[in-house]
Every structure is written in structure tokens, then in C-alpha cells.
Amino acid sequence: MDLKPFKKPIYITRPILPNLQAMQDKLKQIWITKWLSNNGYQHRLFEREIQKVLKVPCVSLFNNGTIALLTAVRALNLSGEVITTPFTFPATPHVLSWNNIQPVFCDIDPVSLTIDANKIEKQINKKTTAILAVHVFGNPCNIYKIQKIASRYNLKVIYDAAHAFEVELNGIGIGNFGDLTMFSFHPTKLFHTAEGAALTGKKHELKKKVDLLKNFGIKNEEEVVEIGINGKMNEIQAALGLLVLKIKNKERMKRKLLCATYRNCLINTEGISILGEESNIKNSYQYLVIRIDQKKFGRSRNFIYSKLKEYNIFTRKYFYPLCSNFPYYKNHKSSGSKNLPEATKAVEEVLSMPFYGELKVVDIEKICTILKNLKTK
Ligand SMILES: Cc1ncc(COP(=O)(O)O)c(C=O)c1O
Numbered sequence: 001m002d003l004k005p006f007k008k009p010i011y012i013t014r015p016i017l018p019n020l021q022a023m024q025d026k027l028k029q030i031w032i033t034k035w036l037s038n039n040g041y042q043h044r045l046f047e048r049e050i051q052k053v054l055k056v057p058c059v060s061l062f063n064n065g066t067i068a069l070l071t072a073v074r075a076l077n078l079s080g081e082v083i084t085t086p087f088t089f090p091a092t093p094h095v096l097s098w099n100n101i102q103p104v105f106c107d108i109d110p111v112s113l114t115i116d117a118n119k120i121e122k123q124i125n126k127k128t129t130a131i132l133a134v135h136v137f138g139n140p141c142n143i144y145k146i147q148k149i150a151s152r153y154n155l156k157v158i159y160d161a162a163h164a165f166e167v168e169l170n171g172i173g174i175g176n177f178g179d180l181t182m183f184s185f186h187p188t189k190l191f192h193t194a195e196g197a198a199l200t201g202k203k204h205e206l207k208k209k210v211d212l213l214k215n216f217g218i219k220n221e222e223e224v225v226e227i228g229i230n231g232k233m234n235e236i237q238a239a240l241g242l243l244v245l246k247i248k249n250k251e252r253m254k255r256k257l258l259c260a261t262y263r264n265c266l267i268n269t270e271g272i273s274i275l276g277e278e279s280n281i282k283n284s285y286q287y288l289v290i291r292i293d294q295k296k297f298g299r300s301r302n303f304i305y306s307k308l309k310e311y312n313i314f315t316r317k318y319f320y321p322l323c324s325n326f327p328y329y330k331n332h333k334s335s336g337s338k339n340l341p342e343a344t345k346a347v348e349e350v351l352s353m354p355f356y357g358e359l360k361v362v363d364i365e366k367i368c369t370i371l372k373n374l375k376t377k
Helices: 022-032 041-054 065-075 093-098 145-153 204-215 233-267 301-309 341-349 361-373
Strands: 058-064 081-084 102-103 129-134 157-162 180-184 197-203 216-221 272-274 290-293 350-353
Touching: 022 041, 022 233, 041 129, 041 197, 041 233, 058 204, 065 093, 065 102, 065 129, 065 157, 065 197, 065 204, 065 272, 081 093, 081 233, 093 102, 102 233, 129 145, 145 157, 197 204, 233 272, 233 290, 233 361, 301 341, 301 350, 301 361, 341 350
Parallel strands: 081 102, 081 129, 129 157, 157 180
Antiparallel strands: 058 197, 180 197, 272 290, 290 350
């Protein structure tokens, strides 16, 4: 096999895009209506479609996932402290801080890399109002245990499912758990609307409140009943979403094949494991994450990350650094590495690999061969 660097850069992901003519036709429809935002035709249609795809009772669309999470925190009247994971994208703890809430970091499970439900209880005190857990890389959290704890201590639960579009647990859409769940439609995700998001839940009353909050709290032309924000998805985003829905299954199938290729190529490589893929979970096929055990592989994750760049292969050290190490969070008592041993270890070992449908099986085979050639043990 030719192991010279790739001629063109191999990125970690590439967005799927619908046929340009189809998008132009959609734009024409929007131009005719002259309705660009505020619950227009495309928005109403898209909200209904997303509800079906995610198999949830209620959906509210948003302009991005961060504003959706901010709104979820407000809609549930959270305050004081909220227990969350340090192994996530900065938006997760930031939405708490923006609501004047202290994020309290809890360690993660070493296999799923989601919040370790067995370690949540010891972080609960009188100020705790909720758990904000993340289905990181599309791996579902221990939702049944989390719900038990939440019920026992009367806490709310928000799931950040930015990575978990279409994930199902035993056939149940992942957006049915907890009080509210956020799905991000950023273009780094398999399904996207350029920027965008959805909040899902089971209670229609809560959806009403979320819809009010994302539109400045405006009830009618004469009453503004909540301190809201502008979280609305516009018509162009919704139209793009309707078209991307039509092509996402094809992309899922391509990624399924690439995922199997990564597994086949790396299965016998000591020191490298691939995250995810359990039989009762429908995969989001959003990330392809490997974990490198330096003792067995002979090389560190950081070495591999840098070395792959020389071959024009661009991986990402998601989610390095841990959020608990950010300057404004690091002095909190929950942020010490003694409280977060598994997160501290994982963040040095995981690497997100190139994973998108445009890649060919031979590209993945070459990436894996280059990777395996770096092994020294
Ligand atoms: C875990 C997680 N939460 C929240 C977000 C924020 O979502 P958005 O980019 O749609 O604001 C992201 C990033 O995309 C994420 O990865």
C-alpha cells in the first residue's frame, strides 16, 4: 500500500449538502412567501418531520444548540448548582454559567465516557437543582440510574444530545428521556441545518414555555410575559433541514461501512480500541473515536495526533482540555483531578478520526495502516 501522505487534506468531517437546484427551489418558495422567520411554513413542516424522525412527543426548533440549552435551563427554572460532565464541548458548562449557575463536575464512566451515574450522588447538596448530562459521541448516558437519582432528590434532568441525532435505546428515541434534550444541527454533525438545533421533551406545557422563551417571552402583541431570548430557527435553516433529512440515510449507510472498515482494520491492534457500537443502541454515526493505551501501543495520543498531520490526516483531540481545567472553572472544588480520575485519563487517550461519507474504504484502510505503522510495541 502507498503510504505517502494524502495529496488532499483528510479532515475529521465534511457536511452533507443537498442538490443545489433543490435548495434553489426551496429558496424560490420562501422568496414568494416573503416569510423569512417566526414560525413560517418551512419551520412548521420541518418541526413535524423532526418529531417523527426523533420519535418524540414534543419538539421546539432553535437557531443553535447553545441557545437551545440556555433556554432549557431557564425553562426548568434551574438555579444554584447543576451537576455535569467535564468531558464535553465548552457550551455545556457555559450555559449554566450564563444562567448564574455553578457547574459541578462529576467524573465519567471509563467505557461510555458519559457522566458516571454512580458518582453523582456524592456531589448533591442543598443547592443542587439538576443534572446536565451529555450523550457524548452519541453514547447514551446511564439514563435509568440518572432518573432514579433525580426522582430521589427532586432534581431536573437535561440531556445534551448534540452528538446523538437518531440514537435509540432499545428502540426508544433518545430525546424521550429526562425533562428536556438538546440536539445540535451544526454542520459538524451528520444531520445539520448549517446552524440549528432542537429541544425535545414529553410535556406540551413545557414546549409552550420553551416556545415563549425562544421568542423573547412575547405572548401576544400586548403582553411580554417572560424574560426571553431570540432562539428562533429561520425559514432558510428549516428548508435546508428538510432537504438534508432526505439525504441523511444515505450518509448513515456510507458511514456504517466506514465504521466497519475501521473496526476490521484495527481489531487486532493491541493498545487501540474503538468506542461504541452496542447491539441495543442505534448508532448516530457522528464520530469515530479511538482510544490509545500508550503502555500497550508504545505511542501517546498526542504523538499520533501530530504524526498523522504529516500524512495530511487531521484528527481532533475532542474534548481536550477538560472543561474543569478552563481558567474560570479550575478553582472549583469539583474540578480537581482527584475528583475526576477517569476524565483526566480519557482526555489524554481519545482521538476522533476522519469520518464522513465522501471518504472511501481504501482511504480508511490507508489511515489505519499508517496508524498501525506508528506502533512501537
Ligand atoms: C456536546 C455539545 N454540546 C453543545 C454544543 C453546542 O451546539 P451548537 O454548536 O449547535 O451551539 C456542541 C457543539 O456543537 C457540543 O458538541
